[in-house]
Amino acid sequence: MSLKAAPNLDILPMACVGLILVLIMMMISPMVVTHTRTPVDVPAAHTGQREVQNDISIVLTQTGQYLFDDEPVATLEQIGDLVAAEIARDPYILVVVRADRECYGNQVLDVLSAAKKAGAVRIVCATKKLTTKS
């Protein structure tokens, strides 16, 4: 019985490719996972739920600017129209409101009201995960 020589597998390129893939994934995934590319300092919370599904996002920046799916929108009425158009396509679409934590609560309420008037039934206030005990 003769021992077969072990095949000389060149594992280094595979490891390199794997490493590069991991790095690319690490860089891209935060951009993909967050609802929009607009950076907003959303408030932190312990109890947020994660919903990975088709959604629309309304952003309210600290300066009071509105964005609908990353596109600047001038007025709340326009936001209402855009939400209504999306609701017509999917009545149960998730509306994610991403507001800066330094905004006034009533400004956010205006956005929520506009979404509600447009027919949104599932509204979520975006938060980031709070890991420390407050």
Next chain:
Amino acid sequence: MRRRHVERRRNDGLIVNSLVDIALSLVIGFMVSMPIFFENGIFVSAPGVAQAGGAVPAGSDIKANIFLANDGRIMLNEVQVPEDSLRVLLPRLLDRSVARRVVISNEELVLYGDVIRVMDMAKQVGANDVAWLRTRTAP
């Protein structure tokens, strides 16, 4: 000549272990740190407009109404409570409620971050549903 040949053969056997270790560490670090980058969300019942001190719809269920004032005061069912006490009192109130619904309202200058903090706390202590209402006047 022979020595150089031996050295070259020694270099051929690259140590992949360290590379794999680094990749594995990166993956683990990535998995651990990803929740920080993820955004979550608190489901909010569609907002309405409530007249402070106005007529409350009739019903036998116990209500948990939280009002946030501009000066930082927190009112639970129109009684001022410190935030620490709210964390204790709210679950007691919710235990007697069927719907376990918390209604939050705020004055004009209350920051969104503060509202979310109270909402988060309500969820933490067992609220099933959090509604955010607009008030026209302070109580």
